[in-house]
Amino acid sequence: MNKAKKINAVEELERLGAAQRGHFFHNDLSHVEWSVDLRHFYPQTMEVGPFVDEMVHRYITRAAHEAIETVIAPGENGGNILSHLVAYSLTTYTGRQVHAVWAENEPGCGWRIFHGFEKYLQGKRVLVVDGVIVDGRATQGAINIARSTGGFVQGVESIWDWGSLKPMEMRFSPDQWHSLVEGKRWAAGIDCPTCKAMAADIKEIAAK
Numbered sequence: 001m002n003k004a005k006k007i008n009a010v011e012e013l014e015r016l017g018a019a020q021r022g023h024f025f026h027n028d029l030s031h032v033e034w035s036v037d038l039r040h041f042y043p044q045t046m047e048v049g050p051f052v053d054e055m056v057h058r059y060i061t062r063a064a065h066e067a068i069e070t071v072i073a074p075g076e077n078g079g080n081i082l083s084h085l086v087a088y089s090l091t092t093y094t095g096r097q098v099h100a101v102w103a104e105n106e107p108g109c110g111w112r113i114f115h116g117f118e119k120y121l122q123g124k125r126v127l128v129v130d131g132v133i134v135d136g137r138a139t140q141g142a143i144n145i146a147r148s149t150g151g152f153v154q155g156v157e158s159i160w161d162w163g164s165l166k167p168m169e170m171r172f173s174p175d176q177w178h179s180l181v182e183g184k185r186w187a188a189g190i191d192c193p194t195c196k197a198m199a200a201d202i203k204e205i206a207a208k
């Protein structure tokens, strides 16, 4: 792992077409400056590597008795890819097999675990990963599944976190919750810098 090669995740995602700058709003009507779609990111295997390095670096030096044993993600929107990449990276760095599993969202039933994946969670130290945490339901689903199956969730790592989940409320300490990008959201209108800029433009034109 080359620690000196720290990535600028936003710049890199923008370069790959996975993040687009603009003026967007979320379901809760908050405004944001970026639209993120990691389907334009995961195919770029060479560029994905440094992101995965950033996500695993905290865990590769752990002693065997506290090492991550299983990685879980919400399986939609490429979460299963990310789970596998992170688990494989941990396996490579530590020389210990780290399993990769994913939860699945059953319409009407919520997030569940299938395929006998329970055995990789029960009594195991688990890392939860997610690509983009938007409203947080998928991430929360994976956390709940890991815990209810008897896993000991050690932390949450994501690529882009819009800050909808409150780690403390889910029994995480701040040092158990990391994201490569902490996305900023604003209330529409006066708090949103893009809205503010547009309002300024309108005033300027109206004054002429």
Ligand SMILES: [Zn+2]
Residues within 6 Å of the ligand: 023, 031, 032, 188, 189, 192, 193, 194, 195, 196
């Ligand atoms: Zn706005």
